Amino acid sequence: MSQLQYNLQSPPKDGVSSMKFSRHNDHLLVSSWDRNVYLYDTASNRLLQNYSHRGAVLDCCFITASQSASVGLDQKVIIYDFARDNNVCLGTHSAGIRNVRYYRERSMLVTGSWDKTIKIWDPTQSRPLIATLPQHGKVFAMDVNSTRLVVAHSTKTISVYDLRKFDKPEQERQSLLRHQIRTLATSNDQTGFAVGSIEGRIAIELFDNQKEKKNNQKVGLQNFAFKCHRDTSSKPVLIYPVNSIAFQPQSQIFASGGGDNIVNIWNPINKKRIFQIRDFPTSISSVAWNKTGQFLAIASSYTYERGEIEHPPDSIIIKKMN
Known part of the structure; x- marks a missing residue:
């Protein structure tokens, strides 16, 4: 990874739906609408392995350094072992599966x-399904931290669960965003989360709405929403969806990728954009930081905000961040 920016070789043949870096090394897991999941070594710029689903793959995550989970339109929860080159279907939902996350603290898959359900799984058991949690609407975005699961629905409601006792939501709230939620990420300090919508807005929401104060000054993150991923030079203003949000693992800074072909880097504490990364040929469908926060993976992959048009081929860019 000595270069400042480079494209990964052998990218997916269709849209990139999600990307996750390993906690153990610089391996990158990528899911795609071409029905495949790809494992890359970004340090050597090599495609290591890939495996397939029977439908478009919408999300993926690492379980261990050599195991992944992936979900999508085939309604199956697939566990893949790269070391043994085999897969197991853990179970199914009755409709497409939008998100999957691994909860390391209790070795559970969500x-x-x-x-309109969340399912909790234990991949080590012969009967892996632990619980089925009914939701207010279709699950559109989801993330976990060390204690909580946050779920955003088609109804623009958000449910927060304590994963140590997930029988019922710890909180249920309306999002600060008025339009459909597309992406959600929990903050590294465990105090809240960021959500992005199709209407070019991001909201920062705290688990505890009572803002901490020190010497009468507000400390840390606060609830607020702001406009982004908009072309204000156009009349009328062109508004693009926020497709992906990812927090830098060593700080509260986060990246957002939008349908305007731009990646923004934000400081939510100061409520400021730090800088922009431009000149991508098409939409940014997903962003992901490596374990040190030194590199950002950026999927330049058309997300059809302009309808069926000719578009550049899908690519994944690895960028060194200062």
Whole structure:
């Protein structure tokens, strides 16, 4: 990874739906609408392995350094072992599965589906399904931190669960955003989360709405929403969806990728954009930081905000961040 920026070789043949870096090395897991999941070594710029689903793959995550989970339109929860080159279907939902996350603290897998349920799994058990949690609407975005699961629905409601006792939501709230939520990421300090919508807005929301104060000064993150990923030079203003949000692992800084072909880097504490990364040929469908926060993976992959048009080929860019 000595170069400042480079494209990964052998990118997916269709849209990139999600990307996750390993906690153990610079391996990058990528899911795609071409029905495949790809494992790259970004340090050597090599495609290591890939495996397939029977439908478009919408999300993926690492379980261990050599195991992944992936979900999508085939309604199956797939566990893949790269070391053994084999896969297991852990179970299913009754509609497409939008999200999957691994909860390391209790070795549980969490899936969220358009069938309006969350399912909790233990991949080590012969009967892996632990619980099915009914939701207010289709699951559109989801993330976990060390204690909580945050779920955003098609109804623009957000449910927060304590994953140590997930029988019912710890909190249920309306999002600060008025339009459909597309992406969600929990903050590294465990105090809240960021959500992005199709209407070019991001909201920072705290688990505890009572803002901490020190010497009468507000400390840390605060609830607020702001406009972004908009072309204000156009009349009328062109508004693009926020497709992906990812927090830098060593700080509260986060990246957002939008349908305007731009990546923004934000400081939510100061409520300021730090800088922009431009000149991508098409939409940014996903962003992901490596474990040190020194490199950002950027998927330049058309997300159809302009309808069916000719578009550049999908690519994944690895960029060194200062």
